[in-house]
Amino acid sequence: MAENAAAVTGSPAGSKRRERRRSSPVWLEFLGSMNLAITLLVVVSIASVIGTVLPQNDPYNDYLIQFGPFWFQVFKALNLYDVYSAWWFLGILGFLIVSTGVCVSRHIPGVWREVTRYRTHVREQSLLALSSHRRWQVDADADSAEMVADSAFQGYGYRTRREVRGDTVILAGMKGTATRAGYVLTHLAVVVIAVGALIDxxxxxxxxxxxxxxxxxxxxxxxxxxxxxxxxxxxxxxxxxxxxxxxxxxxxxxxxxxxxxxxxxxxxxxxxxxxxxxxxxxxxxxxxxxxxxxxxxxxxxxxxxxxxxxxxxxxxxxxxxxxxxxxxxGTALELTGHLLDGSGASMPVNGRVFENLRLQLGGMERTMEIDDFQLFNVNADPRAVERTGARDEFRNVGPSFNYTLRDEAGQAREFQTYMAPVEIDDRWYYLHGIRNGPGEPFRYLHVPADENASMETFLDFHAALDDPNRVEQAAQRAADGLLGRMGVANPDLGERVAGTADDMIATLLDGGFGAVNRQLENRVAGSNRPEMLLEFSRSVLQRTMFEIYREVLAAREGVQLSMVQTDADQRAFFEDAMNAVSTVADYGSPVIFSIDHFDHRQxxxxxxxxxxGKNVVYAGSAMLTLGVFLLFYISHRRVWALITPREDGGADLLMAGANQRQPEAFAAEFGTMVEAVDSQFDPRKTDRG
Incomplete structure (x- = not known):
C-alpha cells in the first residue's frame, strides 16, 4: 500500500527532495536531523525531572547537610541546584531551538507543496494499483459522469480540482490537509516553548x-x-x-x-x-x-x-x-536572666528576635543572639494517652524562645526556654534546652516549679549550695545527725565527715553526680569495705543538701529551721532539685532565662x-496541543477520478483513493462514495477491480 501510494503521490518530487538533501552541507543535515532533536528533548526532559525532584535554589548548607561533602561538590559542579538557569541547560535549549528551526525551515516547503498540490498528474495504472479503486462503464456522457464523481467527492468534504489531459478529464480531491499543519505546529511549538524558557x-x-x-x-x-x-x-x-x-x-x-x-x-x-x-x-x-x-x-x-x-x-x-x-x-521580649554563679543575682534583659545583645556573664563578654520565638508549642497529651489510649489529643505548653550564646572565641551553643512550666509525670518543670548545633536534638534541664509556679525556690537552693559557710554548717548538722543515729559520739570524726560533704558539694556543682561518684570511688579504692563507705558518703551528701533545702524553706516561710516540717510534695521537689543541680553542671551556660512579657510580631x-516568557510558553503549549490533535485525529486523504469518453457516447469512470494512516476508515468512506455513484448508474456495468 505504501509503495502504491508513493507511486501515485509522485516519486519525481521525492527524488528531488533526496537530491536536495544530498546537496545540503553535512552540518545542516546534522542540525536538522530528527535524531538530534529527540536526543536534545530527552536531555531537557531528564533535566526537568531533576529540577522537579531536587529542591532548587536552597542555601548551600542545606544541600551539604543532605548529600554530604562529596555529592554536594558533584551536584554543585553540574549546577543541579539551579538547573533551569544552568549554562548547559540554557545551551541545550538554544541548540534545540536552532535544530528544530532548521528542521522546520527545511520541511515547510515540502509540507506546503503537499497541502496545495492536488497531484493531477496521475496515471491510470497507478490508480489501479491502489487497493481502494472502482471502475464504471456508464451510458451517460463524460460530463454527466464527471458531475456524479465530483458530487460524490464534495459530498464527503473533499476539495477538488479539475484538469483535462487530451480526451480524459482528471478530478483530484483531498481533505484533512490540517494534519500537515499539525506537523508544523508541533515543531514550531517546541521552538516557541524553548524560546519562552530561555527568556525566563x-x-x-x-x-x-x-x-x-x-x-x-x-x-x-x-x-x-x-x-x-x-x-x-x-x-x-x-x-x-x-x-x-x-x-x-x-x-x-x-x-x-x-x-x-x-x-x-x-x-x-x-x-x-x-x-x-x-x-x-x-x-x-x-x-x-x-x-x-x-x-x-x-x-x-x-x-x-x-x-x-x-x-x-x-x-x-x-x-x-x-x-x-x-x-x-521581631517579637519584643522582656526577660530576666538568673545567674548560676552562686550569687543568686538576676538581671533584666530586653531585646527582639533577630537582635544581638552584649552580656557580661561568667566574667567574660558573650553575645546573645535571639533566634526565634514560638507562640504555640503543642505536644501529645500523655494523660489522654494513658486514660483512653488516644494519641490525637494535644495540649499547648505555651510560648518559648530560642537563642544562641557565643563567647569571645566564637564558640556557640543554642538554647531554648519555655515561658510556663510543663507538666511531666504529674510534676511541673521549667524546661531549658541546649544543643551544640542545628543537627542535634535539644537536651533539657528540668528546673522544678515550686508551689508558686516559679523557679525561685530552686534558684535559692542552688545559690545556697555555692555558699561555703552555709554548706559547712549544713554539713556539720548532717554529720552529727548521721553519727548520732549510728551511736557514734566523736567530734573529730564529725568534722571529717562534714569536710567530706563540703568537698562533695563543690564537686557536684562543677561536674554533677557523675563527678562525685568518680571522686568517691577513688577515695574508697583499697579500703576493706568500699560499698559501705560509698553508701555512707552518698548519705552524707544527700543529708547535707537536704539541710540546705530546709534552710531555704525556713527563709522563704520566715520561720526557725527547727520548725520546718517537709511534706511529700516538698520532698519530691527536693529530689527534682538535686537532679537539676547535677544537670546545671552540664548546661553550659552561667545563666538561665525566664520570659516575663512579650509583644508578639509575625x-x-x-x-x-x-x-x-510565561505567556510565550503558554502559547507554545497551546500550539503543541493543537498540533498533536491535528496529527492524531485528522488524516490526510486523496481521491481521484478519471473520466474518459467512449465512441458510443458513453464514458469510462475510474475512481481511486489513498490514505496511509487510517486505511480501514478510508476504505469504508470510499465504499460509501462508490455506493453513491452506483445509485446513479447501472451497477452491472462496473468493474470492481
Whole structure:
C-alpha cells in the first residue's frame, strides 16, 4: 500500500527532495536531523525531572547537610541546584531551538507543496494499483459522469480540482490537509516553548555576572548595606526571589538566591504587610495562613489592598506574589536572666528576635543572639494517652524562645526556654534546652516549679549550695545527725565527715553526680569495705543538701529551721532539685532565662516571581496541543477520478483513493462514495477491480 501510494503521490518530487538533501552541507543535515532533536528533548526532559525532584535554589548548607561533602561538590559542579538557569541547560535549549528551526525551515516547503498540490498528474495504472479503486462503464456522457464523481467527492468534504489531459478529464480531491499543519505546529511549538524558557532562564543575570557587572553577595548584611554591584534594577528581566516582611513594615526588594549567596532585586512598587494570620490543626501544625497586603505603586492613583493565601497569589505589573512561608517578625521580649554563679543575682534583659545583645556573664563578654520565638508549642497529651489510649489529643505548653550564646572565641551553643512550666509525670518543670548545633536534638534541664509556679525556690537552693559557710554548717548538722543515729559520739570524726560533704558539694556543682561518684570511688579504692563507705558518703551528701533545702524553706516561710516540717510534695521537689543541680553542671551556660512579657510580631514570607516568557510558553503549549490533535485525529486523504469518453457516447469512470494512516476508515468512506455513484448508474456495468 505504501509503495502504491508513493507511486501515485509522485516519486519525481521525492527524488528531488533526496537530491536536495544530498546537496545540503553535512552540518545542516546534522542540525536538522530528527535524531538530534529527540536526543536534545530527552536531555531537557531528564533535566526537568531533576529540577522537579531536587529542591532548587536552597542555601548551600542545606544541600551539604543532605548529600554530604562529596555529592554536594558533584551536584554543585553540574549546577543541579539551579538547573533551569544552568549554562548547559540554557545551551541545550538554544541548540534545540536552532535544530528544530532548521528542521522546520527545511520541511515547510515540502509540507506546503503537499497541502496545495492536488497531484493531477496521475496515471491510470497507478490508480489501479491502489487497493481502494472502482471502475464504471456508464451510458451517460463524460460530463454527466464527471458531475456524479465530483458530487460524490464534495459530498464527503473533499476539495477538488479539475484538469483535462487530451480526451480524459482528471478530478483530484483531498481533505484533512490540517494534519500537515499539525506537523508544523508541533515543531514550531517546541521552538516557541524553548524560546519562552530561555527568556525566563536568567540569561541577563548570567551575562552580567560573566562580564563583571554583577557580584554575588555572601555576607549577611542589612539591605541598606548591600553594595550596588549586587543589585538588579526593576526591569532586569525574569526572576524568582523571596522576601520576609514583618507586620506593619514594607519593602520594595526581593532576594534572589545565587549559588552560595544572593543578589537584591529591586521592585517597581512597595509591598506593605498590614496583618498576618495563621490557623492551626489540633496537633499544632499550621492549617492555613494568609497575609493582608497593600501595594503602593507610583503608577496607581490608589493603593491595591489584597489578601493572599496559599494557592491564591496576587499579580501586579507582571509580578506574582505567592504566600510561601511565615516566621517571627521581631517579637519584643522582656526577660530576666538568673545567674548560676552562686550569687543568686538576676538581671533584666530586653531585646527582639533577630537582635544581638552584649552580656557580661561568667566574667567574660558573650553575645546573645535571639533566634526565634514560638507562640504555640503543642505536644501529645500523655494523660489522654494513658486514660483512653488516644494519641490525637494535644495540649499547648505555651510560648518559648530560642537563642544562641557565643563567647569571645566564637564558640556557640543554642538554647531554648519555655515561658510556663510543663507538666511531666504529674510534676511541673521549667524546661531549658541546649544543643551544640542545628543537627542535634535539644537536651533539657528540668528546673522544678515550686508551689508558686516559679523557679525561685530552686534558684535559692542552688545559690545556697555555692555558699561555703552555709554548706559547712549544713554539713556539720548532717554529720552529727548521721553519727548520732549510728551511736557514734566523736567530734573529730564529725568534722571529717562534714569536710567530706563540703568537698562533695563543690564537686557536684562543677561536674554533677557523675563527678562525685568518680571522686568517691577513688577515695574508697583499697579500703576493706568500699560499698559501705560509698553508701555512707552518698548519705552524707544527700543529708547535707537536704539541710540546705530546709534552710531555704525556713527563709522563704520566715520561720526557725527547727520548725520546718517537709511534706511529700516538698520532698519530691527536693529530689527534682538535686537532679537539676547535677544537670546545671552540664548546661553550659552561667545563666538561665525566664520570659516575663512579650509583644508578639509575625512576618510573612513571600515568593515574588516575574516571568515574561510565561505567556510565550503558554502559547507554545497551546500550539503543541493543537498540533498533536491535528496529527492524531485528522488524516490526510486523496481521491481521484478519471473520466474518459467512449465512441458510443458513453464514458469510462475510474475512481481511486489513498490514505496511509487510517486505511480501514478510508476504505469504508470510499465504499460509501462508490455506493453513491452506483445509485446513479447501472451497477452491472462496473468493474470492481
Amino acid at each position: 532562564g536568567n540569561i541577563g543575570l548570567k551575562i552580567r555576572e560573566m562580564t563583571g557587572n554583577l557580584a554575588v553577595e555572601t555576607r549577611d548584611l542589612p539591605v541598606s548595606q548591600v553594595p550596588g554591584e549586587s543589585w538588579l534594577g526593576p526591569d532586569s528581566g525574569s526572576f524568582r526571589g523571596n522576601v520576609t516582611i514583618p507586620e506593619d513594615t514594607n519593602t520594595n526588594v526581593a532576594f534572589l538566591q545565587v549559588r552560595d549567596g544572593y543578589v537584591v532585586q529591586e521592585l517597581p512598587f512597595e509591598v506593605y504587610l498590614e496583618d498576618f494570620r495563621i490557623d492551626h490543626y489540633p496537633n499544632g501544625m499550621p492549617s492555613s495562613y494568609e497575609s493582608d497586603l497593600v501595594i503602593h505603586d507610583p503608577e496607581l492613583d490608589e493603593p491595591i489592598r489584597e489578601t493572599i493565601s496559599v494557592n491564591e497569589p496576587l499579580t501586579h505589573r507582571g509580578h506574582t506574589l505567592y504566600q510561601a512561608s511565615f516566621s517571627d517578625g 512576618a510573612t514570607g513571600l515568593q515574588i516571581t516575574r516571568a515574561p
